[in-house]
Each structure stands twice: as C-alpha cells, then as structure tokens.
Amino acid sequence: MDNKSLSHTKWKCQYHIVFIPKYRKKQLYGQIKVDVREIISTLCKYKDVEIIAGAVCEDHAHLSVAIPPKISISSFMGYLKGKSTLMIYDRRPELQSKWNKAFWARGYYVETIGNITEDAVRKYINEQAEESRKEDARSTAF
Template sequence: MDSSSLSHTKWKCQYHIVFIPKYRRKVLYGQIKADVREILKKLCAYKGVEIIEGAVCADHVHLCLSIPPKYCVSEFMGYLKGKSALMIFDKHPEQGSKWNRSFWARGYYIATIGNITEEAIKRYIQEQQEEAKKEETR
C-alpha cells in the first residue's frame, strides 16, 4: 500500500474535489487561469498537501489531492478558497468590486478515492481538461 507518514501515523487520504467561481462565471481563462494554477500549487505546498492531478477549466476547478490527516478537509478547503480568492484579487483587482470580495462559490464537491482507482480519477480530470480546451477554441 502506497502511503505517507507523519511522526506516528501512516496514511493515504486522497480526495477528488471540484469547486466553481461565484455564479459559475466562465472567468478561468488566459492569465487568470495560469495564476489560479500557480496560486493553488503554492497554497497546497504551504500545507504539505500533494496535488496528484488537477485541471483549471473555464468555469470550475478539479483537484485530486492527498491531504494529511492532521487537517480537517473542510478547514483546508476554507483556507484554499479563502486565501486563493485574496491572492487572485491582488493580481486581478478587476475581478471583484469594492463591496463584493468573493471569487469562489460557497460550496464544493468532494469524494474520497476508494471505490474507484486513482487512475480513473486522473483519467477523468484529464478528459475534463481536454473538453475545456475544446470549448476554448470554439
């Protein structure tokens, strides 16, 4: 079994996560898409969370993450979405107004990886990314 370890713990906690911009706006393209990708990588690295696979599509983000058990998944998602929104507004102030500083929608989808293989999740995320590229070229 492939697993990671903390000082007294062996673990393999992997999650498939999907979240969207507020009102499912199609704003994740061009420079914003590249910046979101880098911001998410940086924030995950700060917490020691491994990005197994990821795709930033025009109106949603897919991530396959390995989150250490010392973090509550909902708290990590609050951190990820909250900090990334602030960092996005720093780089792209035109994305928010003076009164409304929310970039991401409140909810998210999460599933543990267990009933299906990691390879199936990776393949699904890659297919989503290919579909997004096709939509961008239209």
C-alpha cells in the same frame, strides 16, 4: 501513491474536489487560468498537500489531492478558497467588485478516492481539461 507517514501515523487520504467561481461565471481562462493554477499549487505546498492531478476549466476547478489526516477537508477548503481569493485579487484587482468580495462560490464537491482507482480520477480530470481546451478554442475562434 505509497502510504505517507507522520510521526506516529501511516496515511493515504486522497480526495477528488470540484469547486466553482461565484455564480459559476466563466472567468477561468487565459492568464487568470495560469494564475489560479499557480496559486493553488503554491497554497497546497504550504500545507503539505500533494496534488496528484488537477485541472482548471473555464467555470470550475478539479483537484485530486492527498491531504494529511491532521487537516480536515473543510478547513483545507476554507484555507484554499479564502487565501486564493486574496491572491487572485492581488494579481487581478479588476476582478473584484466593491459589493462582492467572494471569488469562489460557497460550496464544493468532495469525494474520497477509494472505491475507484487513482487512474480513473486522473483520466476523468484529464478529459475535463481537454473538454475545457476545446471550449476555449471554440470561444476564441470567429
């Protein structure tokens, strides 16, 4: 990925992010997986965040993203998890309980991509997605 620019800034701020549903429930499968992928993609476009690679697995989500330096990683994750929760519950109200309003767990894992290559992160995310597909196939087979 080439350096991007704002009016007075050249930048290349890339992150690998992993976040999980509340209590690490295995609920990201089937149509909800498609919905979450679409919602995350839409929200990233709203903030001009480029998704380099990503995977929604059964009990976690991986993103490799380029975030403009004017947005802090913590504010972006607050936005992403907060807005995606509202959008998920709009599409799937049955997932929301009256006592527990949170869909995502409070924390997340983030690392800058600099010491390793983009290809290594992309390969890792693809391996995680493949492993998740295998788990989905095993869980649906009788």
